[in-house]
Amino acid sequence: MQFKNWNNLISEEELDAQIVSAKAVAQESDATEPRAISVRFDRLSRLIVISLKNGAFFSFPPTLVQGLAEATAEDLDDVWLxxxxxxxxxxxxxxDFDITGLVAGIFGTKAWMSQLGCKGGQATSEAKAKASRDNGKKGGRPKKLLQI
Incomplete structure (x- = not known):
């Protein structure tokens, strides 16, 4: 028997070999990447809480996550692994989000993450204003060195 692999045909033996390889990759990923055993929205703290297989917990506010910022509590309760x-x-x-990405702080697409970074850079505080004034007294931001 032969199976279609997009434009090419592969043999049953090659398919079996690919399945064995995929299972090995999955087993390696399970052993090295974070895996969750539960997820829930904590209404009191307004955090998404993920319990990992290694015993650790990971939580974050839904406002950081692309597509969750405007969600209702009922929408956030409707979560599954x-x-x-x-x-x-x-x-x-x-x-849909990958646990490994969330744990690494990836809460959306590159464009979404860039917007989050811009919002953080626009934040103002007395400490930030003082640091800027102090830096200005020293001559401002150092010039970039040209790399040749």
Whole structure:
């Protein structure tokens, strides 16, 4: 028997070898990447709380996450994990995130993360204003050195 692999045909033996390889990759990922055993929205703290298989907990505010910022508590309650514990899903919000990415602080696309960074850079405080004044007294930001 032969199976279609997009434009090419592969043999049953090659398919079996690919399955064995995929299972090995999955086993390695399970051993080295964070996997979740539960996820919930804590209404009191307004945090998404993920319990990891290694015993650690990871939590974050939904306002940091692309597609969750404007969600209601009911929408955030409607959360589930995939069978492997490698991703989290909000069906009502059509939002899906990889646990490894979330733990690494990746809360959306590059464009979304860039917007988050810009918002943080626009924040003002007395401490930030004082640091800017002090830096100005020293001649301002150092010039970049040209790399040749």
């Amino acid at each position: 995939d069978a492997s514990g490698s991703s989290v899903h909000w069906e009502r919000l059509d939002a």
